[in-house]
Amino acid sequence: MPQKSLTIEAINERLKAAKIGVRVYARGARQEKLSLRAVLPPKPGSKRQKPYQQYLSLDVYANPTGLKFAESEAKRIGGLLDQKRFEWDVVAQEVDRSKETCGYWIEKFRQDWLKSQTGDKDAIALSWKEQFWYPAFKWLTPERKLTADLLEQTTLRWKPNSRSLQIGCQKLQRLADFAGIGCNLRSKQGNYSLNKVVRNIPPDDQIIAAIDNINNRGWQWIAGTMATYGLRDHEAFLCEIVYKEYEGESWPIALVPDATKTGNREVFPLPLSWVKRWDLMNIEKPEITARLNKDYGDRTSTQFGRYKIPFRPYDLRHAWNIRAALDLGLPTAVAAQMAGHSATLNLGTYQKHISKVRAAQAYFEALKNNNSGE
Template sequence: MKWLPATSELSPSAIISVAQRSKPNTRSRQIACTVLRQFARFAQIEVDVGPYIGNYSPKKVVKTIPTDKIISQAIEQLPNPAWRYLYALMATYGLRDHEVFFTELEWRDSESGERILVAKVTDGKTGTREVYPFYPEWVERWQLWNKKLPKLTARINQDYGERVSRTFKRAGIPFVPYDLRHAYAIRISVVFKLPVAVAAAYMGHSPTIHWQTYNRWISKEQHQQVYDDVLRDEDRPKPP
């Protein structure tokens, strides 16, 4: 909405011009056209943004999720300690980019006697939730108990996301911030083999979303690893 003319009369051409600012056939273009269509209806401007929506569909998105090795190395490209901490928090807990600013950390004792640093999201996109660290070793490596986030101000959650994305891009991180969350989702499902219901709860979405979205992005290597692990299990089912 901020791209609409503030000092001149609102017109169909102005609305179409704003609709075309985002990349074609993307979720951003789809959202922009949906919002502009509703606004034009409210403002009683006759304009058809339908031709500009594109053919975006989550099922058509092909993503290459960074491996955990790449994630553990790419953090070094962020020179600022506060931004490295934000990166580490997203990677370890699978947080959305804005959720890191609304997260409290709490130490808890496990049955094995080890201490676990649990992340409590107080204002997430899907409400409050608790998240456990995977890998827990990353908590120690990056000293996540020593909270030191960048000092940012924002009116809405999207402002946090845009700032985080710009910082990652300037630092040359070879993936977008949300890929840290995607990698966490696959990690807890494939590597740590958590039940789907538990994994979805950690992520803050439904099991259906977990199946539909993240399972499509499991790599060929990860599928092979799961198969190899099953075959190495001495208690696996044997042929008749």
């Protein structure tokens, strides 16, 4: 069955074809709020004696969610009018009750959040989905009443002490605070911390062997780019690699665009030899469908599992940061800038996974270079 067109014009055509005497209108200064218009009985206290054309405000926005609600309300009001059961007091109470639902408060929250957003509309819409909808709000049934009990029940869907639970509780708490619902969801977010995550970062020879064995050119290019430039999975899909002149020489630089987690930046290869090893200047990415940055991550993790790579995609980013610190001696602030995070995060999250063997190697190398081992 084809999906219904969600425009005011299409909705009104359907109402007309169904012989329902109610129409949907966009009103307000910017025509952003929806109302119904129909021949309705006089309101209580009115001097009018006979029904006449009136508006019934729905207090919902002219977006897909609001338009669906408006069409369903138009059918319901039309049915009440046909049965001569329309009563202003009853309808007003029912509309007021719709303002207590999850869908109503999520939309109100979104509209308030939009006031602080600037830039490209598509980028803002993507940011909303990644920041709020997918981590938390999609688990709230739009028609259900938003209550403290419902919010607390929703937190049970995530694993204890997980990053997902931590983020979900934080987002739901913001919605609860906005709606004036008293609850303490932050107390349920557990004790997840990046500092408690244990990672076994693969050495370079293991990284080389794993990527060499990827027999799909596109996925080898993605893995090679992540390893060589320390990129997040979605950044590898969205980046370009171009030659740029520095100090009179051409360098293969990864250009990370604005549409990524931390915005545009330039990243140098480490080590340089991997650019040639995996022919990274010859860009060939897998053809996948992805709407969100998260989708790129999911596809990449699946492929790493398929090729039986003995480490996670994100470990390549950790390895690059450790390589920058130990092999190149790159200042933490510079490495953090290239990686697209803070110096504090670089030290606390990435460099903390330096193994004892790698630390010892770095120490003896430093002694040798400084001729101070005598």
